[in-house]
Amino acid sequence: MKKILRRLLRIIVLLFVLLNIIVLFHAYKFTHFYDPGQITVVAQKDKTGWDKTKDILFGFCTVKQQNTAPDTAYTTIYLTTREGLKLQGWMIQAANAKGTVAMFHGHGSKKSAVLEEAYEFHRLGYNTLLLDFRAHGGSEGNTCTIGYKESEDVKLAYDYIKAGGEKNILLWGISMGAAAITKSIHDYQLAPSKVILEMPFGSLPDAVRGRIKTMKLPAEPLGTLLTFWGGTIRGFWAYNLKPEQYVKDIRCPVLLQWGRLDPRVTEKETMELYANISTAKKLVIYDSSGHESLRNKEPQKWKSEVSGFLK
Numbered sequence: 001m002k003k004i005l006r007r008l009l010r011i012i013v014l015l016f017v018l019l020n021i022i023v024l025f026h027a028y029k030f031t032h033f034y035d036p037g038q039i040t041v042v043a044q045k046d047k048t049g050w051d052k053t054k055d056i057l058f059g060f061c062t063v064k065q066q067n068t069a070p071d072t073a074y075t076t077i078y079l080t081t082r083e084g085l086k087l088q089g090w091m092i093q094a095a096n097a098k099g100t101v102a103m104f105h106g107h108g109s110k111k112s113a114v115l116e117e118a119y120e121f122h123r124l125g126y127n128t129l130l131l132d133f134r135a136h137g138g139s140e141g142n143t144c145t146i147g148y149k150e151s152e153d154v155k156l157a158y159d160y161i162k163a164g165g166e167k168n169i170l171l172w173g174i175s176m177g178a179a180a181i182t183k184s185i186h187d188y189q190l191a192p193s194k195v196i197l198e199m200p201f202g203s204l205p206d207a208v209r210g211r212i213k214t215m216k217l218p219a220e221p222l223g224t225l226l227t228f229w230g231g232t233i234r235g236f237w238a239y240n241l242k243p244e245q246y247v248k249d250i251r252c253p254v255l256l257q258w259g260r261l262d263p264r265v266t267e268k269e270t271m272e273l274y275a276n277i278s279t280a281k282k283l284v285i286y287d288s289s290g291h292e293s294l295r296n297k298e299p300q301k302w303k304s305e306v307s308g309f310l311k
Helices: 002-030 049-058 111-123 150-163 176-188 204-214 222-234 243-249 267-275 299-310
Strands: 075-080 086-092 100-104 127-131 169-174 194-198 254-259 281-286
Touching: 002 049, 002 222, 075 150, 086 111, 086 150, 100 111, 100 150, 100 176, 111 127, 111 169, 111 299, 127 150, 150 169, 150 176, 169 176, 176 194, 176 243, 194 299, 204 222, 243 267, 254 267, 254 299, 267 281, 281 299
Parallel strands: 100 127, 100 169, 169 194, 194 254, 254 281
Antiparallel strands: 075 086, 086 127
């Protein structure tokens, strides 16, 4: 009996070690984006059985998305992080602007993905600054921290606008972009005039569990392991990344928006985050939207809510 128990224990330990190794690979791939041309990515429809097995064991390789230029006049700017990374942004000017909106995309995305929202702000009379986060789009770097270090990117955009003499600075972000805004306000005591947060996750562990659920895998223990290893290999304590706590430091009006069909960010997360906002606030729920552009999915409602908030 003792031999059987020892053998069983060895098997359990071995399986646990193997699981951690697999999760470690996934954590690396989830927070790493390759430069275009650096690797060859096989389309899902063209993948062989071995390709799919490698994805399961070692994670998905992701190449930085390439931007599509705006169809209106814009200026390209560059901001530099403490680590020396150059971040690329686009400034779109409006005539007799009422203010400037700094805009931040989601994980694995790019600044041109939020151009439709930028055009709407432009029609409402605002300048817009769209920024590629580090490791995304036209910015340098290959490592993403799901909003942790990206909070510095938000600050750089805010400081750039402020240095130009702008008094009315608004911050808009979607998903990881919204989370990074909350952390930047917490870390650097930014004082924007208004903030619009779309689908921010409550905490990084929540975000990881939400991502795992969309892959039809068990949220635990994978969520805990992926959160731990993702933060460890990127040099930060992932469990401290909590937008639901950071929003307590916001001192301006907040518009929080969420899609009821969101498979990643839960209603519970959204309600807890909303409850922790202590300033003037409004929560808008989009009944037909998931984790996607609310402006593109329900355009009339988005335009009405955003324009009303900005008045």
